[in-house]
Amino acid sequence: MKTIKVGLLGLGNVGTGTYKTLEMNRKHIESNTGLSIEIAKILVNDINKKRDILVSPDQITQNIDDIILDPSIDIVVELIGGIEPASSYMLKALENKKHVVTANKAAVAANFDDLMDAAKKNQVMFRYEASVGGGIPIINALNTALLANEFEEILGIVNGTTNYILTQMTEYGLDYADVLKVAQEKGFAEPDPTADVEGIDVANKLSILISLVFGIRVPIEDIPTEGITNISKEDIRLADQFGYKIKLLATAKKVGNQLEAHVQPAFVPKDHPIASVSNEFNAIFVTGNAVEDLMFYGKGAGPLPTGSAVMGDVIEISKAIAKGAAFDHHTESKAVKMLRYVGEGQNKYYVNMMVKDVPGVLGSISTTFGAFGIGVDSVLQLSKDANINREVPLIFILHEVTRARLDEALNKIRSSKFASEIKSIIRVM
Amino acid sequence: MKTIKVGLLGLGNVGTGTYKTLEMNRKHIESNTGLSIEIAKILVNDINKKRDILVSPDQITQNIDDIILDPSIDIVVELIGGIEPASSYMLKALENKKHVVTANKAAVAANFDDLMDAAKKNQVMFRYEASVGGGIPIINALNTALLANEFEEILGIVNGTTNYILTQMTEYGLDYADVLKVAQEKGFAEPDPTADVEGIDVANKLSILISLVFGIRVPIEDIPTEGITNISKEDIRLADQFGYKIKLLATAKKVGNQLEAHVQPAFVPKDHPIASVSNEFNAIFVTGNAVEDLMFYGKGAGPLPTGSAVMGDVIEISKAIAKGAAFDHHTESKAVKMLRYVGEGQNKYYVNMMVKDVPGVLGSISTTFGAFGIGVDSVLQLSKDANINREVPLIFILHEVTRARLDEALNKIRSSKFASEIKSIIRVM
Numbered sequence: 001m002k003t004i005k006v007g008l009l010g011l012g013n014v015g016t017g018t019y020k021t022l023e024m025n026r027k028h029i030e031s032n033t034g035l036s037i038e039i040a041k042i043l044v045n046d047i048n049k050k051r052d053i054l055v056s057p058d059q060i061t062q063n064i065d066d067i068i069l070d071p072s073i074d075i076v077v078e079l080i081g082g083i084e085p086a087s088s089y090m091l092k093a094l095e096n097k098k099h100v101v102t103a104n105k106a107a108v109a110a111n112f113d114d115l116m117d118a119a120k121k122n123q124v125m126f127r128y129e130a131s132v133g134g135g136i137p138i139i140n141a142l143n144t145a146l147l148a149n150e151f152e153e154i155l156g157i158v159n160g161t162t163n164y165i166l167t168q169m170t171e172y173g174l175d176y177a178d179v180l181k182v183a184q185e186k187g188f189a190e191p192d193p194t195a196d197v198e199g200i201d202v203a204n205k206l207s208i209l210i211s212l213v214f215g216i217r218v219p220i221e222d223i224p225t226e227g228i229t230n231i232s233k234e235d236i237r238l239a240d241q242f243g244y245k246i247k248l249l250a251t252a253k254k255v256g257n258q259l260e261a262h263v264q265p266a267f268v269p270k271d272h273p274i275a276s277v278s279n280e281f282n283a284i285f286v287t288g289n290a291v292e293d294l295m296f297y298g299k300g301a302g303p304l305p306t307g308s309a310v311m312g313d314v315i316e317i318s319k320a321i322a323k324g325a326a327f328d329h330h331t332e333s334k335a336v337k338m339l340r341y342v343g344e345g346q347n348k349y350y351v352n353m354m355v356k357d358v359p360g361v362l363g364s365i366s367t368t369f370g371a372f373g374i375g376v377d378s379v380l381q382l383s384k385d386a387n388i389n390r391e392v393p394l395i396f397i398l399h400e401v402t403r404a405r406l407d408e409a410l411n412k413i414r415s416s417k418f419a420s421e422i423k424s425i426i427r428v429m
Numbered sequence: 430m431k432t433i434k435v436g437l438l439g440l441g442n443v444g445t446g447t448y449k450t451l452e453m454n455r456k457h458i459e460s461n462t463g464l465s466i467e468i469a470k471i472l473v474n475d476i477n478k479k480r481d482i483l484v485s486p487d488q489i490t491q492n493i494d495d496i497i498l499d500p501s502i503d504i505v506v507e508l509i510g511g512i513e514p515a516s517s518y519m520l521k522a523l524e525n526k527k528h529v530v531t532a533n534k535a536a537v538a539a540n541f542d543d544l545m546d547a548a549k550k551n552q553v554m555f556r557y558e559a560s561v562g563g564g565i566p567i568i569n570a571l572n573t574a575l576l577a578n579e580f581e582e583i584l585g586i587v588n589g590t591t592n593y594i595l596t597q598m599t600e601y602g603l604d605y606a607d608v609l610k611v612a613q614e615k616g617f618a619e620p621d622p623t624a625d626v627e628g629i630d631v632a633n634k635l636s637i638l639i640s641l642v643f644g645i646r647v648p649i650e651d652i653p654t655e656g657i658t659n660i661s662k663e664d665i666r667l668a669d670q671f672g673y674k675i676k677l678l679a680t681a682k683k684v685g686n687q688l689e690a691h692v693q694p695a696f697v698p699k700d701h702p703i704a705s706v707s708n709e710f711n712a713i714f715v716t717g718n719a720v721e722d723l724m725f726y727g728k729g730a731g732p733l734p735t736g737s738a739v740m741g742d743v744i745e746i747s748k749a750i751a752k753g754a755a756f757d758h759h760t761e762s763k764a765v766k767m768l769r770y771v772g773e774g775q776n777k778y779y780v781n782m783m784v785k786d787v788p789g790v791l792g793s794i795s796t797t798f799g800a801f802g803i804g805v806d807s808v809l810q811l812s813k814d815a816n817i818n819r820e821v822p823l824i825f826i827l828h829e830v831t832r833a834r835l836d837e838a839l840n841k842i843r844s845s846k847f848a849s850e851i852k853s854i855i856r857v858m
Contacts, residue, residue, distance in 0.1 A: 021577050021719040022577070024718065024719065025577055025578065025579055025718065025719065028578075028579050029576065029577060031760055032576055032760060033576065033758070033760065034758055034760040129574060135719070135720040135721065135723065136723065137570045137573075137574030137575060140569075140570065140573055140574040141566045141569065141570060141574075144566075144569055144573070144741065144744075144745055145558060145566030145569040145570075145738065145741040145742075145745075146566060146737065146741060147458065147461055147462065147740075147741060147744045148450055148451070148454055148458060148736070148737050148740030148741055148743075148744060149454065149457075149737055150454055150457050271707075273705060273706075273710075273726055276702060276705045277702075278700075281702075281722075288737060289453060289454065289733075290450040290453065290454065290564070290733040290734065290736055290737035290740070291564040291727060291728065291733070291734050291737035291738075292564065292727070292728050292731070292733065292734055293710075293726075293727060293728065294564065294565065294725075294726065294727035294728075295724075295725075295726040295727065296723075296724075296725060296726075297702055297722075297723065297724040297725075297726065298720060298721070298722060298723035298724065299720065299721050299722065299723075302721070304718075304719045304720070304721065305719065305720050305721055307577070307719055308575065308577050308578055308717060308719035308720035309574065309720075311576075311577030311719070312573065312574040312575060312576060312577055313574075314577075315573075315576045315577060316573055316574075319758060320754075322758060323754045323756070323758065324754065325749075325752045325753065325754030327752070329462070329463055329748065329751060329752065331460060331461060331462065331463040
């Protein structure tokens with residue numbers, strides 16, 4: 001049986017999960033592919049660290065060159081995480097004619113073109129399935145089975161930590177801070193949760209999806225990104241009353257020859273399939289011009305689900321090596337019509353404000369919205385929730401408007417004598 | 430640009446959808462693959478039929494040999510449907526070294542091994558993505574990105590007609606017959622709906638999935654298959670009360686070294702992702718030992734979604750031709766452990782019976798279930814629904830039991846003086 005040799009960079013959670021996935025299913029993989037896949041060398045930080053898998057001392061190294069310069073190694077699997085040194089290691093591996101597999105969203109989002117170009121120049125394969133949806137095979141589907149489609153829209157719940165927090169807030173009527181604390185205790189959230197709760201992780205994944213689906217590069221700095229730290233249990237309760245759930249969404253959609261994209265919490269209609277994606281699960285919803293609506297649902301993180309995706313890429317490359325066809329055909333341009341990226345575009349919004357409980361308030365505020373060309377979809381005034389200053393919550397669902405225009409209208413309303421506070425502004429899907 | 434020539438067998442709904450998918454996205458496909466795909470010849474029944482696509486007279490033929498024996502044709506796409514002559518045509522095409530793509534579940538389920546063997550023997554590619562989930566790329570995912578998994582279970586809603594009927598019955602409290610009639614008027618159900626409503630279409634798809642995922646052949650005759658014609662609006666209402674939705678499910682699961690499989694309506698817990706799959710949508714839910722739970726959701730039928738899947742296969746083969754690698758590596762056995770197929774196995778059941786409204790009924794019937802070793806999960810007695818004979822509905826949710834054992838217990842209960850009628854027996858997931 002032909003043996004394919006793999007060099008692993010990193011043996012943390014995902015590295016260990018990849019190792020375990022291979023060991024657990026070795027016989028199954030061999031019987032399905034006729035190939036033996038061997039993890040020949042592993043780059044680690046600490047040679048003496050105690051691990052829950054059995055690796056032999058001559059299998060591990062602290063020197064990247066032991067892997068990248070080893071002519072017997074076919075595939076380098078990068079599972080270090082972070083932009084550097086991961087990106088440099090991958091580029092070096094590609095230059096040394098190694099095929100490369102990675103689960104690293106930050107590195108792929110930051111260096112998409114460089115990595116693709118290096119793979120093309122060196123006629124090797126570069127795969128990154130695990131970098132977007134963990135175990136969900138979305139990249140493979142977009143790159144193969146769905147190629148006969150032009151895509152109109154992508155919607156994704158691609159961060160398990162924030163989806164877990166929002167789900168728990170929704171199900172138990174809890175505050176953000178309390179759920180975050182429990183999530184951290186249970187290991188569902190990092191001690192420093194910034195990259196998750198501020199939407200940075202999601203923006204990295206959206207940037208990759210946009211490159212793949214729409215053929216243009218949008219760096220994460222250019223994607224309007226908002227996390228979930230300002231979502232209150234009141235927002236979630238009100239969303240429920242209007243028929244929505246609040247989800248942190250990655251969105252990209254074509255409007256004519258423009259592309260809109262953003263990472264924001266959003267009101268999602270309860271009957272949309274993505275609304276029922278709960279807790280640590282992820283889902284990616286795409287709309288193609290032939291296939292129509294399609295959703296992929298699964299575990300977006302975790303050692304074994306991620307290991308499944310990494311090993312899927314390794315197997316694809318291994319089979320291509322065995323067939324003598326381990327290279328990709330690259331065409332000049334992925335994009336037929338060059339799309340122009342315009343940021344977040346127009347959206348519907350939920351606005352929750354505190355207003356004086358006096359006659360004429362609703363009329364005055366509605367008139368102001370109207371003057372700015374903003375239509376009102378629904379309104380809810382909750383006099384029973386009045387505070388000690390006799391102020392009451394007034395909630396609007398507004399028709400499509402740019403955020404800049406909405407902010408202008410809200411500034412005008414804020415400066416009136418009626419509204420004392422704008423409590424929240426959340427996009428409505 | 431290299432041109433790949435395709436011969437199309439059949440120009441009905443799916444044939445036309447495939448043709449349209451290619452024309453609509455031709456530029457996109459060329460820019461993504463660097464290849465031009467041309468439909469060179471089309472086999473039709475009626476040359477003079479009026480069509481809503483423009484085909485030139487020398488593009489169509491009534492003679493299969495014009496396609497199968499044409500050395501310039503690379504790929505034969507079979508979209509005739511039905512077992513014969515489609516299977517014979519595909520086998521002949523494979524023997525003539527044509528790659529074959531099909532959307533035909535009946536032919537693939539009936540002749541899986543023969544088609545695979547012919548492809549192997551002739552070193553060509555055989556693809557059948559559209560035969561199971563329409564536009565949903567489940568076959569591709571199982572054959573590529575998910576290869577590093579052993580699968581424990583598949584659950585599918587793979588028939589849009591029956592899912593549409595059950596959804597409408599649920600949402601509007603309607604009877605089966607009334608919804609079927611409207612579905613037929615709207616074109617969502619065939620004039621003769623047998624293959625759909627009796628579960629035959631689903632059994633074909635399940636047989637294909639079992640071959641692929643579990644590596645054994647189970648002909649549809651051996652799959653216990655029940656359709657939706659006996660589901661009443663009362664069953665749906667009671668399911669709702671117990672926290673379930675009724676769905677027509679294709680199920681296959683490993684229990685030790687045994688494989689259980691069946692096509693049956695089932696009570697699906699409302700919080701299971703598959704419960705929220707409504708109307709004409711399909712979904713396939715798989716559980717792998719690395720990737721864990723994964724669900725694919727989309728349009729299971731329709732000209733363009735099916736065209737998307739067919740063209741996805743055509744593009745895969747075209748790219749392989751361009752790389753000089755248009756063949757598959759075949760290994761001796763797909764199955765590591767040979768599974769033994771045992772039919773439906775043990776399941777939980779919902780039983781709705783009419784009983785006399787007299788003291789001692791519940792005790793007597795529960796005792797009988799106990800004597801057969803059948804545990805009771807929940808029970809509901811509805812005295813307010815008494816009929817003129819003073820009989821009342823008594824509803825049980827029962828713990829795992831074989832259907833044979835359950836039938837024995839129910840025969841015993843039927844023969845007692847208490848129960849007058851067993852109204853329905855439905856599996857509970």
